[in-house]
Amino acid sequence: MKKKVVLAVLFILPVVVYLFFASGVNNFGRLPILTEKVDDVSTIDSRVQLKNKITILGFLGNNVEAMQGNAFNLNQKIYKRFGEFNDFQIVMVATEGSEAKVDELKTELGKLSNVDKWHFAFGEESEITAFYNSLDTNLELDDNLSMPHVFIVDKDLSLRGRTDDEDEGIKYGFDTSSVAELNNKMVDDVKIILAEYRLALKKNNADRSK
Template sequence: MKKTFVLAILFVFPLVAYLFFASGVNNFGKLPVLTERVPDVSSLQSDVSLDGKITILGFLGNQIDQKKGNAFNLNQKIYKRFGDFNDFQMIMVVEEGHKEDAERLKSELGELSNADRWHFAYGKEDEIRSFFNQLKTDVSLDGDLSTPYVFIIDKDRNLRGRKDDEDEGVKYGFNTTSVAELNNKMEDDVKIILAEYRLALKNKDANRSK
């Protein structure tokens, strides 16, 4: 009887563990869509697009020197980890007339890592506010047209986030002033969306080979 019980544990436990983790992969394998089809940055002054890219979208406004700490946090904790992926990019929205400040920031970031996938989009105040409002988040722009929060936009221009965050419930963006949040939450969510696309590509290739 004892021997049978031990054998049952040896065979059943691995199966239960497999089912548990497989279920976890299915449940957490996709990052929820919170806003569908956000506008493209082509509606602003920009040489880049959200289409076909996994984008970290941020708003630096018109006081870029005061936001350097946020940009450096994001660069060190997120960009340096994922910037080598071909489909990954950073786009920061800046008020028109502050291109030199943005380029200077990019140059400083380039001293820490390859900043080729850091991009900027420019607009007038009303254009930036209109663009931001169409993200339909629970975050507001500050008076200088900035926010410390950045947002994950997928290849189809959907804003991705969390519907059951342990602290906020629905979580639209990530606070770049908090290194802990970038480390413990945003990094995980970027991993999830990259894994989602890798799995989709793998399945597509497998179907082609049939």
């Protein structure tokens, strides 16, 4: 009798756990779209693009040195955790003329992790402003065309975020100067969007095999 109970638990428990998480993902597993049809960064720099990638997008402007700590926080808390996922990337936008400083930043980041999925796009001030405005957020670039916040842009060029954040209501971006915000909010949201695409991929593969 005991053996039957043990076998039943071993068989049923994983199924129950799977159904619980599957239900959770189905009900809560989509990160809200806040802005559709964001411009692609390739309009500024043809070497980099957002389309068909899950992108963490940030703005260094001409303030690269001052933003170094923010980049390190993002690298340690987000990139190291999710950088191995296919189609995941970090894109930072900087002004033309700051290439040398960006190279220095990338070298420093490279001492902490593989930086193959860190990409940098360079543009003129007017181009960066126009590109940023396409995100249509409630946040503003500073006078250096930089900001501590980063954004999640999906493969279809939609800005993702929160519509019911407990602190901000609508949450467009994540403050990289706050390790707590990266740990407590951004990690969860990146997990959700990656799970969303994994589930979609599994569904497509299953449909093809029918």
